[in-house]
Amino acid sequence: MTSPDLNSLPPQYDAQATEAEWYPRWTEHGVFVGDPARAKTREPYVIVMPPPNVTAVLHVGHGLNNTVQDVLIRWRRMAGDEALWVPGTDHAGIATQNVVEKQLTAEGLTRFDVGRDAFVERVRTFVAQTGGEILNQLKAIGSSADWTRTAYTFSPELSVAVREAFVRLHEDGLMYKGHRVIHWCPRCGTSLSDEEAEFTETTGKLYHLRYALADDPTQSVVVATTRPETMLGDVAVAVNPDDERYTAFVGKDVILPLNGVRIPIIADSYTDPTFGSGAVKITPAHDANDFEVGKRHALSMPVIIDAEGFVREVDDAAGRVPSTLNGLDRFAARKAIVAMLEAAGAMVKVEPHQHNVRHCYRCDTVVEPRLSDQWFVRMQPLADKALAALRSGELRILPDRWEAVYVNWLEGIRDWNISRQIWWGHRIPVWYCEACGNTPIVSRIDITACPTCGGPVRQDDDVLDTWFSSWLWPFSTLGWPDQNSIDLKAFYPGDVLVTAPEILFFWVARMVMSGYWFLGKAPFHTVYLTGTVRDMQHRKMSKSLGNGIDPLDVVRLYGADALRWTMVAGLGLGVDVMLDHTDLDKSFAPGRNFCTKLWNIGRFLLSRVGSDAVQPMSALSASALAAGDAWILERLDVAIAECEAALGPARPANGATWTDAERGRGMRLAEYAEAARRFVWNELADWYLESIKPRLAVESGVDREVARAVLAHAFDGALRLLQPMIPFITEALWQHLPQTTSGQFLAQASWPRARAAHDISDDERAHVQLFEATRQAVQGIRQIRAEYNVSPGAIVAATVSATGVPAGHFESQANVIGSLARATVSVNNAHPDEAAASAVMPLVTVHLPLAGMIDVGKEIARLTAEVTQLEGPLNALEGRLANEKFIAKAPPEIIAAERVKATEWRARLVSLREKITQLGA
RNA sequence: GGGCGAAUAGCUCAGCUGGUUAGAGCGCCUGUCUUACACACAGGAAGUCGGGGGUUCGAGUCCCUCUUCGCCCA
Numbered sequence: 001m002t003s004p005d006l007n008s009l010p011p012q013y014d015a016q017a018t019e020a021e022w023y024p025r026w027t028e029h030g031v032f033v034g035d036p037a038r039a040k041t042r043e044p045y046v047i048v049m050p051p052p053n054v055t056a057v058l059h060v061g062h063g064l065n066n067t068v069q070d071v072l073i074r075w076r077r078m079a080g081d082e083a084l085w086v087p088g089t090d091h092a093g094i095a096t097q098n099v100v101e102k103q104l105t106a107e108g109l110t111r112f113d114v115g116r117d118a119f120v121e122r123v124r125t126f127v128a129q130t131g132g133e134i135l136n137q138l139k140a141i142g143s144s145a146d147w148t149r150t151a152y153t154f155s156p157e158l159s160v161a162v163r164e165a166f167v168r169l170h171e172d173g174l175m176y177k178g179h180r181v182i183h184w185c186p187r188c189g190t191s192l193s194d195e196e197a198e199f200t201e202t203t204g205k206l207y208h209l210r211y212a213l214a215d216d217p218t219q220s221v222v223v224a225t226t227r228p229e230t231m232l233g234d235v236a237v238a239v240n241p242d243d244e245r246y247t248a249f250v251g252k253d254v255i256l257p258l259n260g261v262r263i264p265i266i267a268d269s270y271t272d273p274t275f276g277s278g279a280v281k282i283t284p285a286h287d288a289n290d291f292e293v294g295k296r297h298a299l300s301m302p303v304i305i306d307a308e309g310f311v312r313e314v315d316d317a318a319g320r321v322p323s324t325l326n327g328l329d330r331f332a333a334r335k336a337i338v339a340m341l342e343a344a345g346a347m348v349k350v351e352p353h354q355h356n357v358r359h360c361y362r363c364d365t366v367v368e369p370r371l372s373d374q375w376f377v378r379m380q381p382l383a384d385k386a387l388a389a390l391r392s393g394e395l396r397i398l399p400d401r402w403e404a405v406y407v408n409w410l411e412g413i414r415d416w417n418i419s420r421q422i423w424w425g426h427r428i429p430v431w432y433c434e435a436c437g438n439t440p441i442v443s444r445i446d447i448t449a450c451p452t453c454g455g456p457v458r459q460d461d462d463v464l465d466t467w468f469s470s471w472l473w474p475f476s477t478l479g480w481p482d483q484n485s486i487d488l489k490a491f492y493p494g495d496v497l498v499t500a501p502e503i504l505f506f507w508v509a510r511m512v513m514s515g516y517w518f519l520g521k522a523p524f525h526t527v528y529l530t531g532t533v534r535d536m537q538h539r540k541m542s543k544s545l546g547n548g549i550d551p552l553d554v555v556r557l558y559g560a561d562a563l564r565w566t567m568v569a570g571l572g573l574g575v576d577v578m579l580d581h582t583d584l585d586k587s588f589a590p591g592r593n594f595c596t597k598l599w600n601i602g603r604f605l606l607s608r609v610g611s612d613a614v615q616p617m618s619a620l621s622a623s624a625l626a627a628g629d630a631w632i633l634e635r636l637d638v639a640i641a642e643c644e645a646a647l648g649p650a651r652p653a654n655g656a657t658w659t660d661a662e663r664g665r666g667m668r669l670a671e672y673a674e675a676a677r678r679f680v681w682n683e684l685a686d687w688y689l690e691s692i693k694p695r696l697a698v699e700s701g702v703d704r705e706v707a708r709a710v711l712a713h714a715f716d717g718a719l720r721l722l723q724p725m726i727p728f729i730t731e732a733l734w735q736h737l738p739q740t741t742s743g744q745f746l747a748q749a750s751w752p753r754a755r756a757a758h759d760i761s762d763d764e765r766a767h768v769q770l771f772e773a774t775r776q777a778v779q780g781i782r783q784i785r786a787e788y789n790v791s792p793g794a795i796v797a798a799t800v801s802a803t804g805v806p807a808g809h810f811e812s813q814a815n816v817i818g819s820l821a822r823a824t825v826s827v828n829n830a831h832p833d834e835a836a837a838s839a840v841m842p843l844v845t846v847h848l849p850l851a852g853m854i855d856v857g858k859e860i861a862r863l864t865a866e867v868t869q870l871e872g873p874l875n876a877l878e879g880r881l882a883n884e885k886f887i888a889k890a891p892p893e894i895i896a897a898e899r900v901k902a903t904e905w906r907a908r909l910v911s912l913r914e915k916i917t918q919l920g921a
Numbered sequence: 922g923g924g925c926g927a928a929u930a931g932c933u934c935a936g937c938u939g940g941u942u943a944g945a946g947c948g949c950c951u952g953u954c955u956u957a958c959a960c961a962c963a964g965g966a967a968g969u970c971g972g973g974g975g976u977u978c979g980a981g982u983c984c985c986u987c988u989u990c991g992c993c994c995a
Contacts, residue, residue: 576933
């Protein structure tokens with residue numbers, strides 16, 4: 001036999017060394033690589049990683065998100081699926097362009113000084129040099145993505161997909177160029193989609209302006225506005241047709257103050273009579289609603305604010321901007337105009353006003369509504385399919401309350417403005433031939449001459465919204481539009497998408513739409529929306545607040561596994577994770593403590609098991625198993641079942657649609673973590689390992705071999721259950737198990753399987769129950785010891801009577817109970833003569849004579865308290881059983897269970913009262 | 922303004938289709954350096970499940986209402 005050597009593993013777990021050792025081994029052996037050939041015989045399980053911005057650095061949100069994905073992928077990889085996790089980055093149009101523009105600003109330049117081609121080249125170089133670092137950071141936290149398939153939204157391959165999508169939508173009649181008011185960011189110099197213009201609650205001012213009637217300056221209408229500067233572009237005042245206050249005014253004209261322009265008063269039901277004075281100014285070029293009114297009434301649409309946000313007579317606005325205001329910034333102009341209106345007596349009043357102002361999601365500049373020409377995708381037909389997918393159960397969203405949000409958005413879907421007036425991105429594949437007129441030529445390939453007349457052509461200056469490439473990600477990364485792509489055939493559609501709820505509309509819903517439109521299938525069957533990582537004040541972690549946590553700091557301090565465990569164990573479904581950025585020690589204690597504990601369990605256990613071969617479970621006869629052996633094997637079965645129930649099902653059972661019963665199941669990572677933790681810590685270490693110390697301490701023998709085999713098997717099972725969450729430490733420990741074959745990896749070992757119920761004999765079940773009784777006896781003795789402050793080292797005498805298991809069988813447990821409870825135990829159904837402290841447990845009753853130490857009064861009080869505690873629920877229970885209506889209406893199995901419970905409780909109560917009587921009360 | 926959600930132990934949250942003496946982790950209290958682990962072990966205290974009403978044999982769980990928070994959309 002090999003002598004136990006505690007020094008074979010260092011006493012302290014070395015995360016740095018372990019991570020540096022195993023990650024490269026996994027990748028060298030292609031553990032993470034998906035194989036389309038194998039996907040023919042196995043179920044593929046595919047996750048596409050939400051591509052981080054190419055310039056991003058890892059923050060704790062990425063950490064959370066990618067850990068969840070890695071847990072799922074590692075679980076399915078072990079479970080025998082052909083697991084593929086596709087990683088990559090997003091070129092992030094506006095965001096990346098902004099970074100480089102900031103560099104230029106530092107050099108005193110603008111992108112226009114540099115010129116388009118040189119600017120794009122500069123961004124390309126910048127990305128090539130510094131981009132994608134975040135992917136290396138994801139490796140540092142253990143992400144088992146298939147790096148051989150790393151994709152990039154702006155790669156040549158994905159550019160083909162983008163162009164194909166544009167052209168196809170154009171061919172399908174869903175792509176059009178529209179002239180309308182869009183959200184414009186004057187700082188970024190581009191239009192934004194509805195989703196990119198975010199609302200911020202703002203306390204502004206509501207200005208009430210007086211417009212005098214042209215024909216009777218003694219009369220006037222008052223209009224309310226939050227943006228008085230736009231009055232220069234007003235073309236009408238609108239009132240509600242049903243508003244009797246204004247009936248007489250409709251059709252008359254008013255004169256705009258400051259520029260003297262004459263505009264009509266019109267009736268339009270868009271006007272809300274309860275807002276302000278009931279009359280609103282109409283500025284079609286600078287407000288989306290006003291634009292609609294303007295179209296209905298065929299009004300002119302003067303543009304008085306330019307692309308940079310300066311007040312000018314831009315378009316159709318001759319004579320509208322007084323020279324003193326010309327060239328002022330929009331906010332400076334507002335001030336000036338307010339002062340001028342006040343001076344002119346046209347300002348009736350100004351009041352504080354709470355409203356939502358749209359800001360650019362990339363630079364936070366106040367967005368300016370602006371009339372311009374943009375490319376739009378007609379979304380309704382795409383949305384219909386995405387809605388149907390959710391309703392049919394082809395798609396589910398967890399937590400399910402987000403399904404309502406998804407439906408709500410799709411039902412009110414608006415056309416998608418996809419053109420951006422920036423330079424970094426996919427150029428819109430549209431050309432114009434001046435000679436032939438303005439008909440756009442949409443083409444899959446670059447063209448240099450007009451296909452009709454052969455004349456020169458000019459490509460559209462705009463680029464596409466970044467999300468126009470992102471929404472193709474689930475299939476563009478697999479080779480689409482090449483229908484013969486092996487990856488596409490093997491791995492589309494995928495399975496799960498894990499992301500933050502913030503991009504449900506930006507990205508998730510659009511991927512579903514594109515998946516259906518271009519490939520006829522949803523790109524995944526499950527959307528898992530994680531919670532947000534917040535600080536202790538519940539604020540979102542952000543760079544500007546300085547309340548962030550750098551995951552790599554945590555990795556350095558406690559290891560990647562500690563980071564991962566802390567996040568997974570704290571991750572209720574869709575629940576926010578609170579972490580204290582000022583106290584990493586405390587925040588990551590759960591992960592750090594668990595890893596340390598696991599390491600100690602492993603270190604001790606492996607030293608006792610030794611390196612000699614152990615028998616496989618199949619070689620052990622059930623009759624050779626001790627009660628504890630049967631118990632821990634049963635606990636392992638339970639743990640496996642609980643882990644699986646928490647995680648799965650991995651996919652719809654019928655392969656196509658979720659049934660109502662399945663739909664909300666699984667993805668409970670915290671429950672999975674808790675089930676695995678409880679098994680290895682509270683069951684394997686606290687009870688089984690403690691109980692077999694004497695069996696392992698002997699030199700040799702059959703019983704020692706049985707204990708070694710069961711112990712090694714149980715720990716192997718625990719490590720397999722834990723590997724998806726804490727891959728490094730489990731791999732390091734697993735490699736030392738005697739049954740592990742060299743050259744194998746835990747990372748691709750099989751997921752443990754619970755035994756079928758019919759494979760467990762009645763004898764074995766009786767053994768499990770016997771060990772439960774043993775545990776109760778130990779707990780009972782420990783309670784009394786603590787109650788009477790018996791010194792922890794002292795050996796006490798205890799009598800144990802079995803009430804719930806056959807007394808004969810219980811004899812065998814005396815030694816185990818004794819060693820765990822530090823007692824000399826006699827198994828006896830008779831009550832001891834002398835006064836004793838007792839504990840009445842469901843399966844056993846224990847007595848400790850504790851000569852000279854028993855305080856009869858105290859013991860009576862203790863037992864009486866237990867009686868009282870039991871009487872309440874028991875009375876309620878008996879009342880229920882006496883209630884005829886309960887007996888008549890409750891299901892029989894419930895009634896039966898309640899009767900069993902009542903019998904047990906009554907017995908326990910009788911026993912407790914007996915003890916009290918014996919003590920002489 | 923419209924919609925959705927949450928309110929359970931000091932903190933963060935479980936409790937999934939109504940039936941357990943309402944659970945976990947952290948924190949707290951008591952004892953212990955019991956030769957794997959004090960980042961540990963053993964024992965323990967702690968909740969009228971936000972307020973009110975209803976449905977039911979039975980409600981933390983379903984319905985109504987109020988209060989307070991949060992999120993999304995316009």
